[in-house]
Amino acid sequence: MTRRARRTRACAALGAALIVGAAALEADAALGERREVPAERVLRSGSRNLLGTGEERSASVRLGDVDGDGDLDAVVANGRHWPAQNLVHLNQGGGRFNVIRPLGVDRATSYATELVDLDGDGDLDIAVGNDVAPNLVFLNDGEGRFERAGGFGSPTSLRSVTAADVDGDGDPDLILCVRKRLNEIHLNDGSGGFTEQRTFGRPGDSTIDVAAADLDGDGDLDLVLANRDGQANAVLLGDGKGSFDERLEYGSGSDETRAVAAADLDGDGHVDWVAGNIGQRDVLYFGDGKGGVREAVSFGPEDGRTYALALADLDRDGVLDVVAGRAGQPDAAYLRGAPSEPLRERVFGEPEDVTYGLDVGDVNGDGFPDVAVAVSDGPNRIYLNLPQRPEPRRERRPR
Numbered sequence: 001m002t003r004r005a006r007r008t009r010a011c012a013a014l015g016a017a018l019i020v021g022a023a024a025l026e027a028d029a030a031l032g033e034r035r036e037v038p039a040e041r042v043l044r045s046g047s048r049n050l051l052g053t054g055e056e057r058s059a060s061v062r063l064g065d066v067d068g069d070g071d072l073d074a075v076v077a078n079g080r081h082w083p084a085q086n087l088v089h090l091n092q093g094g095g096r097f098n099v100i101r102p103l104g105v106d107r108a109t110s111y112a113t114e115l116v117d118l119d120g121d122g123d124l125d126i127a128v129g130n131d132v133a134p135n136l137v138f139l140n141d142g143e144g145r146f147e148r149a150g151g152f153g154s155p156t157s158l159r160s161v162t163a164a165d166v167d168g169d170g171d172p173d174l175i176l177c178v179r180k181r182l183n184e185i186h187l188n189d190g191s192g193g194f195t196e197q198r199t200f201g202r203p204g205d206s207t208i209d210v211a212a213a214d215l216d217g218d219g220d221l222d223l224v225l226a227n228r229d230g231q232a233n234a235v236l237l238g239d240g241k242g243s244f245d246e247r248l249e250y251g252s253g254s255d256e257t258r259a260v261a262a263a264d265l266d267g268d269g270h271v272d273w274v275a276g277n278i279g280q281r282d283v284l285y286f287g288d289g290k291g292g293v294r295e296a297v298s299f300g301p302e303d304g305r306t307y308a309l310a311l312a313d314l315d316r317d318g319v320l321d322v323v324a325g326r327a328g329q330p331d332a333a334y335l336r337g338a339p340s341e342p343l344r345e346r347v348f349g350e351p352e353d354v355t356y357g358l359d360v361g362d363v364n365g366d367g368f369p370d371v372a373v374a375v376s377d378g379p380n381r382i383y384l385n386l387p388q389r390p391e392p393r394r395e396r397r398p399r
């Protein structure tokens, strides 16, 4: 799941704003109140919204309440092909990430830190996926302290880890995208142990990302694959037991896709998905309820470099919006309204930042989803989803 601003970057630039739309006032109007409620929102980041000051080769970020105090914390995967320290950033309330804990003692080539309750004890654990280094499981003590507890799979050219219950037994399994090799699924034994493996896709697939959702409405999870290296993208229909053998291709057949996200975007009961592409526009695919595409809508820059995607209702109008993290281009939100309305692009972040990952969640507790970005060779940060001010307020210098 974005963006970045060199650490000393001027605050004015960080105001580079996302204006999100209007709809917040109706409840108040219905109550007959005349309160002044800002109609527009901005995605804003400043020097106090950094996730530390490091400039690692960050690859992904995940938000979740790891210490059980009710606010969202952040876990960042660092390294990619070069060993680095993964970090847990603890929210001190209001979106102030003022405490950092290292995750484990080994530095490794991390691409992913997936946050999910792996052992079923009610707290969020972490699965760490590395590029050709052992993948690790860290179990949470409930207070955000993580102890290494086994791992999953063998070292391989892993690019992402996605948690989903692919065999329908109630525990989250781990879906691994592996570039130029068979992708893997590791089935959870219910206590965070992973001894049973499946594969999906084809041996040479360059799958970078996957979204798990029930595309054909038969009650089990299916997979949407983001494939690179000129390979066709595909939907794989699941059998409910962890196998995905029925393949339907989507897209042009040679899309360079690096990110996917899935949800029912148009409210017709069928799951849709978004593909984030490199060197071409991104695409909204509206599903036909059978794993195929009913309609495709391109959006974003012609030469886009989308590395990460998330879906969230940023303006709380009841319709999911798209957040795109881009490499060497500004990140952008795409606000969606009625199906007939065009997407409204709102760029944010710094053009030179290389956004490898992002996640969306309400880190300051105001009810509006904020955006966390993992930037390669730049600071990771939070973009708060805030009411737009009439005049951008000058940010105070850090003291």
Ligand SMILES: [Ca+2]
Pocket (backbone or CB within 6 Å): 064, 065, 066, 067, 068, 069, 070, 071, 072, 073, 090, 091
């Ligand atoms: Ca917390």
Ligand SMILES: [Ca+2]
Pocket (backbone or CB within 6 Å): 116, 117, 118, 119, 120, 121, 122, 123, 124, 125, 139, 140
């Ligand atoms: Ca747990």
Ligand SMILES: [Ca+2]
Pocket (backbone or CB within 6 Å): 164, 165, 166, 167, 168, 169, 170, 171, 172, 173, 187, 188
């Ligand atoms: Ca499972």
Ligand SMILES: [Ca+2]
Pocket (backbone or CB within 6 Å): 213, 214, 215, 216, 217, 218, 219, 220, 221, 222, 237, 238
């Ligand atoms: Ca299905």
